[in-house]
Amino acid sequence: MSTNDTISKLLQVNSEDIFLVLLIVIILLVITTLSLLLYLVTTRKKKIQLQLLFEEKEKQRHILDSLFQTAPVGIVVTDSLGIIASYNEEFIRLFKLDKNKSYEGQLLQTLILDNEFQQYYKVALEKRIEKIKDLFEISVVFPDGSVGYFQYKSKFVESQVSSNTLLINIFVEVTKQKLFELSLKKSEEKYRTFVELSTDAIYCFEAKEPVPIDFPIEEQIVLFFKNGFLSDCNLAFAKFYGFESVEDTKGAPLSKIISPANESKMALLLNFISNNYKVDGFITYLNDNNGNLFYVRNSLFGVIENGTLVRVWGVFQNVTDLVNLQRQYQETATKYENLVENVNSIILHIDLNGNIIYINNFGLKFFGYSKEELIGKNVIGTIVPEIESVTGRNLIEQVKNIIAEPLKYEYNINENIRKDGTRVWISWKNTPIYDSNGNCVEILAVGIDITEQRKKELELQRIWNLIYSMFDALPDAISFKDPEGRWIYANQSMMEIFNLVGKEVIGKTDYELIQYDEFFREALEGCAKSDQMAWEAKVPLRLEEKIKTKDGKERIFDLVKVPTFNEDGTRRGIGVVARDVTFLKEVEKLLIESEQKHKEIVNALPLPSFVVSEGKIIFANNNAKKLFNNLLDNAEVDFSVLENYFKEKDFSKLQKIVQKGKLDYYSLFKIETKDGEKIFSVSVAPVSIGTTISTLFVLNDVTEQVLYSSYLEKVQKELIYQRYELERINKELNEKNKELAELNRTKDKFFSIIAHDLKNPVYGVKNLTEEFLRSFDELKYEEMREFVFAINSSTSKLADLVEDLLVWARAQTRTINYNPVDFNLRYVVENTLSFYTENAKQKNIVILNRIEEDVNVFADVNCVSTILRNLISNAIKFTFEGGVIRIFSQEIEEDGQLFEQISVQDNGIGIPYEVQDKLLQLDFHYTGLGTKNERGTGLGLTISNELVKLNGGRLWFESTPKVGSTFHFTIPKKVVNDEKINL
Numbered sequence: 001m002s003t004n005d006t007i008s009k010l011l012q013v014n015s016e017d018i019f020l021v022l023l024i025v026i027i028l029l030v031i032t033t034l035s036l037l038l039y040l041v042t043t044r045k046k047k048i049q050l051q052l053l054f055e056e057k058e059k060q061r062h063i064l065d066s067l068f069q070t071a072p073v074g075i076v077v078t079d080s081l082g083i084i085a086s087y088n089e090e091f092i093r094l095f096k097l098d099k100n101k102s103y104e105g106q107l108l109q110t111l112i113l114d115n116e117f118q119q120y121y122k123v124a125l126e127k128r129i130e131k132i133k134d135l136f137e138i139s140v141v142f143p144d145g146s147v148g149y150f151q152y153k154s155k156f157v158e159s160q161v162s163s164n165t166l167l168i169n170i171f172v173e174v175t176k177q178k179l180f181e182l183s184l185k186k187s188e189e190k191y192r193t194f195v196e197l198s199t200d201a202i203y204c205f206e207a208k209e210p211v212p213i214d215f216p217i218e219e220q221i222v223l224f225f226k227n228g229f230l231s232d233c234n235l236a237f238a239k240f241y242g243f244e245s246v247e248d249t250k251g252a253p254l255s256k257i258i259s260p261a262n263e264s265k266m267a268l269l270l271n272f273i274s275n276n277y278k279v280d281g282f283i284t285y286l287n288d289n290n291g292n293l294f295y296v297r298n299s300l301f302g303v304i305e306n307g308t309l310v311r312v313w314g315v316f317q318n319v320t321d322l323v324n325l326q327r328q329y330q331e332t333a334t335k336y337e338n339l340v341e342n343v344n345s346i347i348l349h350i351d352l353n354g355n356i357i358y359i360n361n362f363g364l365k366f367f368g369y370s371k372e373e374l375i376g377k378n379v380i381g382t383i384v385p386e387i388e389s390v391t392g393r394n395l396i397e398q399v400k401n402i403i404a405e406p407l408k409y410e411y412n413i414n415e416n417i418r419k420d421g422t423r424v425w426i427s428w429k430n431t432p433i434y435d436s437n438g439n440c441v442e443i444l445a446v447g448i449d450i451t452e453q454r455k456k457e458l459e460l461q462r463i464w465n466l467i468y469s470m471f472d473a474l475p476d477a478i479s480f481k482d483p484e485g486r487w488i489y490a491n492q493s494m495m496e497i498f499n500l501v502g503k504e505v506i507g508k509t510d511y512e513l514i515q516y517d518e519f520f521r522e523a524l525e526g527c528a529k530s531d532q533m534a535w536e537a538k539v540p541l542r543l544e545e546k547i548k549t550k551d552g553k554e555r556i557f558d559l560v561k562v563p564t565f566n567e568d569g570t571r572r573g574i575g576v577v578a579r580d581v582t583f584l585k586e587v588e589k590l591l592i593e594s595e596q597k598h599k600e601i602v603n604a605l606p607l608p609s610f611v612v613s614e615g616k617i618i619f620a621n622n623n624a625k626k627l628f629n630n631l632l633d634n635a636e637v638d639f640s641v642l643e644n645y646f647k648e649k650d651f652s653k654l655q656k657i658v659q660k661g662k663l664d665y666y667s668l669f670k671i672e673t674k675d676g677e678k679i680f681s682v683s684v685a686p687v688s689i690g691t692t693i694s695t696l697f698v699l700n701d702v703t704e705q706v707l708y709s710s711y712l713e714k715v716q717k718e719l720i721y722q723r724y725e726l727e728r729i730n731k732e733l734n735e736k737n738k739e740l741a742e743l744n745r746t747k748d749k750f751f752s753i754i755a756h757d758l759k760n761p762v763y764g765v766k767n768l769t770e771e772f773l774r775s776f777d778e779l780k781y782e783e784m785r786e787f788v789f790a791i792n793s794s795t796s797k798l799a800d801l802v803e804d805l806l807v808w809a810r811a812q813t814r815t816i817n818y819n820p821v822d823f824n825l826r827y828v829v830e831n832t833l834s835f836y837t838e839n840a841k842q843k844n845i846v847i848l849n850r851i852e853e854d855v856n857v858f859a860d861v862n863c864v865s866t867i868l869r870n871l872i873s874n875a876i877k878f879t880f881e882g883g884v885i886r887i888f889s890q891e892i893e894e895d896g897q898l899f900e901q902i903s904v905q906d907n908g909i910g911i912p913y914e915v916q917d918k919l920l921q922l923d924f925h926y927t928g929l930g931t932k933n934e935r936g937t938g939l940g941l942t943i944s945n946e947l948v949k950l951n952g953g954r955l956w957f958e959s960t961p962k963v964g965s966t967f968h969f970t971i972p973k974k975v976v977n978d979e980k981i982n983l
Helices: 003-011 015-070 089-094 115-127 175-197 217-227 235-240 263-274 320-340 361-367 395-404 451-469 492-497 510-516 518-537 582-604 622-627 639-645 648-660 703-756 759-774 781-813 825-842 861-877 940-950
Strands: 074-079 084-087 136-141 147-158 165-173 201-212 228-233 278-287 293-305 308-318 346-351 356-359 411-417 423-434 440-449 477-481 487-490 541-548 554-565 571-580 609-613 616-620 668-673 676-689 692-701 821-824 846-849 856-859 884-894 897-906 955-960 964-972
Touching: 074 089, 089 165, 115 136, 147 175, 201 217, 201 235, 217 228, 217 263, 263 278, 263 293, 293 320, 346 361, 356 361, 395 411, 423 451, 477 492, 492 571, 510 518, 518 541, 518 554, 518 571, 554 582, 582 609, 609 622, 616 639, 639 648, 639 668, 648 668, 648 676, 648 692, 676 703, 821 825, 825 846, 825 861, 825 884, 856 861, 856 964, 861 884, 861 897, 861 940, 861 964, 940 955, 940 964
Parallel strands: 846 884
Antiparallel strands: 074 084, 074 165, 136 147, 147 165, 201 228, 201 308, 278 293, 293 308, 346 356, 346 440, 411 423, 423 440, 477 487, 477 571, 541 554, 554 571, 609 616, 609 692, 668 676, 676 692, 821 856, 884 897, 897 964, 955 964
């Protein structure tokens, strides 16, 4: 079908069908248009909502980023492989990294060099374990050598941006806390060592069931005896009570250590509980297993927890000798008191604080006191007034001067006072009393009553002083005029006002005085006019006058003019008193001006502050108003309005501070605030508000500091006992250090001898044997014999030196077999001389033994023989041929002990003067050639000196070069009482 045919068919459709089709098309167009409009409106709303949501998320992101960067802990975000995605500045600071370098993209393990952390982190990444421990602690050694300690936590989170898993790593620095813990642990170990080394008995009792401290004292003692046991002690305590070791004592019941029948021990427990569970210096007694009586000085410290006594630390020292000395002193003091009681003079002992230690009966009767009323009281306020009634002298300072310089104020006269208030004058002679160290500890004063003599002297002095100096001593200007206005008296101050010093003023009127200085005409004329006003008023007149000065300034005077009249009404005279109030006027002006400034300063204070005057709060800053809920907004409120904010006890303290206007001691106060109860410290200072002195209160919130201080106090209580013993233990350590220094000097000398003297014979033997071996095939029999003799001589010297070194070393280390016995000295000397008969014959030396046959000594025979061998050998070596050696002794006494002094005397070459002072010193080594070039080891005198000391004696010498030497040493005649020789 052609196109034209189709069009023809369409044209044949009737008009109704065309209309229907057009209607449907129009409806479809309308529906499509409305749908499009609805879609556009909905899309716009969603776009706006998305924009708002995006802005909110961006704001939250900025906040989180700010918190991330400023957090006080180190934060690192890594991916699941441990690669750093981001980190904050605190992480860089904590691990001392370069803040100018970026660490994003690096492995976290490479930055934190701690093996335990790296192992943990590896496991956490591989197994996605969020945490192994609540807080994992790591330590890192930094390149500068310092160590940092950190607590570490981690958590896996899913990224909201991508599908990746992130690991949040948080590091909190705990270096200071860790170092404190390590230091505390080290201190505890140190203190424990000190306790174990202490010679004082140290112990600790604990209760199986804590003893409530609110129980009666007797019931507490019963409970502690029932439940108490020894939990710890040192070796000194265990040995004192007969135990072999510390472990044997632990668990022993209290009743086994402290007998309830011992009254002094029970008194110690009563004093301990009554004195808030601590006591120091309490003396008790006990008997040992042999019945010997001991006195010990006790110190106890109780540990209180939750209102119960849980343990008691204690220490005691044996003070038996001290108690006996005190008893002897008391007997001596009693004899002294009996001697001075009947002297007709006042005998007074005062300590360095001015407290009365003793006063005799005559003095008690003279002052009217009983002994109980004076002993222990200060002389000021009892027998010495603070101020002398006539002279006005400060006797408090006088007493201080006498105590400080008793020799300078050996004689003094001062006013004293009796109990009934009567003033008396006493002439005192003051003598200082010194202790064994030369320190003045008391003042002895002897007084004689000179009251009647002193009264006459003072009366005469008072009359003359009153006449000539009363008015001149006053700062105010004073003058008297007759009825005609003529001056009859003027003090120095009045003369200075009008420049009249040195001028003749008596008998002249104010007008006539103008001639001396025309400058004061107006002032003097004004004085005359005001005098007339006072005469007319006929009553005292007070007024203010201004007088110009030559420097252009102006002085203001407060004037009082008092006219006097005769009985008949006629004028008698007029008195004038003028006080310069120029400065007071200026101050008054400044005070008024400064009032506002003070208020501004108080208001600017950063702490709650308010000013109190006469029981009222006259000003408060904004911080104080806020603290007390605006109760202080009014101009003036009574201080009592704050009562409800304080505890009753605290408010009572504050009221006392308000009354005194000052703070006597540091106090803390609890205040109920809208944020709960808080602790404040109070500072008080006087301030000027207007013309009155008020009190400024400044409150400082110290709640956190107090809580921290409470923690420190708890720690301190655990260590307080060790602190009491530090000085004693340090003293013992110093003594040990001295012993160690002595051993070091011994070691140095030992090495010096080995390095110097031992080397020569060793090398001599070595050289001889090498030469002998080298020439062996060429040597004849006689030459070999000479080599062997030479080697034998060197080895003999080496053997002697080694033997001396061994003896000296045993003496230094106290390992010699020391066995003192009573023996005959002459026999030992003769036996020793038998070893040196041949040596003496070779040099034709005569040795004379002058020791008496009946001389016995108490010492170690081998030690004495060694000493004699060394001294006799040296005498032979340094004595010329044909010389004489004498050995003699005599009995002497030293420090109450009998000794035998043994002397070895020669007439040899002597000892050089420059060597003598150092010859017996441990760190000095000296050896010289004998008269036939004999050599020694240089240890003989050192060994002898040590062996003499070992036997309780001493060694010394006298020597003159080219004349000879005499060596002396002492040996006890019998065993030394109360003395043990340490080996």
